[in-house]
Amino acid sequence: MTAAQPLLDVRGLQKFFPITKGFLQRVTGQVRAVDGVDFTVAEGETLGLVGESGCGKTTASRCILRAIDPTGGQILYRTRNGATVDLATLGPAELRPLRAEIQMIFQDPFGSLNPRMTLLDNVGEPLLVNGVRNRRDRADQVAELLRLVGLRPEFMHRFPHAFSGGQRQRIGIARALATNPRLVVADEPVSALDVSVQAQVLNLLLELQTRLKLTFLFVAHDLSVVRHISDRIAVMYVGQLVELAPTEALFDRPRHPYTAALMRAVPVADPRVRTIDGVLGGEVPSPAAPPSGCYFHPRCRHAEARCRQEAPALREIAPGHFARCHLAEQMPAADPSQAVAAIS
Template identity: 55%
Template sequence: MSQALLTVKNLSKHFPIKGGVFRRTVGQVKAVDNISFSVNKGETFGLVGESGCGKSTTGRTLIRLLEPTAGEVLFEGKDIARLARKEMQAVRRDLQMVFQDPYASLNPQMTVGELIEEPMKVHGLYNKQERQKRVKKMMDLVGLNAQYITRYPHEFSGGQRQRIGIARALSLEPKLIIADEPVSALDVSIQSQVVNLMDDLQKELDLTYIFIAHDLSVIKHISDRVGVMYLGRMAEIAPKQKIYDQPLHPYTKALLSAVPVPDPKVKKERIILSGDVPSPSNPPSGCAFHPRCPKAFARCKTERPQLLDIGEEHFVACHLYDVDEG
């Protein structure tokens, strides 16, 4: 059994809604609402769901780019959600993030060399000569020509810019990288190159990933285990093959039914969900998915389902699998 590098317990991130003349808090947007999961050392944990389900907020809250409202984030057994700023700075070396839009996350006034060197300078690592040597090594690792070291981000393609972002994250030798939709802004032809690069880097450097995406085919290619999110809550967690071959939650089944099959002879039944995704500022009572669920019954409207252990590392938050229901 692999050892958990990161364990998330009852994590929530709520944003206040201000209203009135005095800008008082009149409500909460429950972007992440009491979720729990773990990530084992050396694995890729895929986090998937529709836009607005809270997966990117989860990623940012894990490394405290956003402060958690409640819950624990245990990294190597230490609750980083409660660390002071100085202690968190030290931990940040081990926790890095690759962002969705490589152009927006790179300072356009800095050269590639400066961008990759900057995290090392912030953390006080190596002398200037060693940093320069390491910058070239990082560029080589991600498939960028070291001759481009003095070029600026606008001189690169989207795929190359994402490689710069990955090199920048790798410069600190992190243990865990959170990749927030790292290929969704790229052309389809470039997406597979970046995913394959991350796969190769993981094997070479013994990295652990949380890979956030809305594209189930990308998640299938790179993940070992998958967590499916809906409206800030975790609907299902399982090893990749179980999610794709034996999905249990009605939402997971609907998501998978929408994935195109490359073989035109294979007929696939599409599950069409009724209604729109509810607002996280006013989530439904009980199971958040019940207004759109074809299998919903009375209990779903009143009681929030717990994440049940079905066995073989398969967890699902659905009353259909609760033995107490009889």
């Protein structure tokens, strides 16, 4: 296998939801939830997908899992045996063997486990579906999986209600790993957890990635969490990718004003650094009726006449650093005063 060819190559992904009206459910408009998203994920890498609610990050990840069907675009995936398939067009029968390779970790550790099933059945169900019919074999594998995520194998006969949020998230991870996946889509896996538990789960994900050579698509809204775990980060705004860069480059010098605003909006855990002054005004526009030109121009402090009319394309500004902004070259480096204050 060559390193050059990515594991996942998403090209022009689109997902529109119809707006219907009246008795006949006439389609009167489209919500362009995901509107032409391109990115690749290399094998063994973590790509962070960030954005605020409604930006389309969850919709995009669900399209990749084919939990919903995309409206357009290609989702090229390199399978275990080396063939490249387009997940966007495969039928249910062809998708079935691939589902074991692509798994998901959910946000809500309380809603995503069946409360009437023991851990053995919750974690073992993907094994059953994939042909491990013998209950004793399943129990052996579940014990192994529970050990892998730092839980005691004896727990397998208990029900989910006996576990805390952090433990349930470990159970969810064990279930995602049951089929020996290559690509794991994690949708806000730590946002429901407390700070101390969040650190434990992030460490577990990093450790599992190294040990099992996993590839992560990590969807989250918390920039400091995404920064900690990702090799590269993609930022979405109103259904579009506005910036994509290696983590360090993105934080050193964000090339899109929205990325910079998002960074400034994070409350820094240091009372000597004031971050709540000069906040981004306005609200996220509706993806059903986005503004003209650049979708960000009504909230952008750098906006020019051109930004109101011409929609910018996603361009490569520096090697591997893409931004959808007419003025990307002129964007300043991240505020150095903050960095200095945080180090001192």
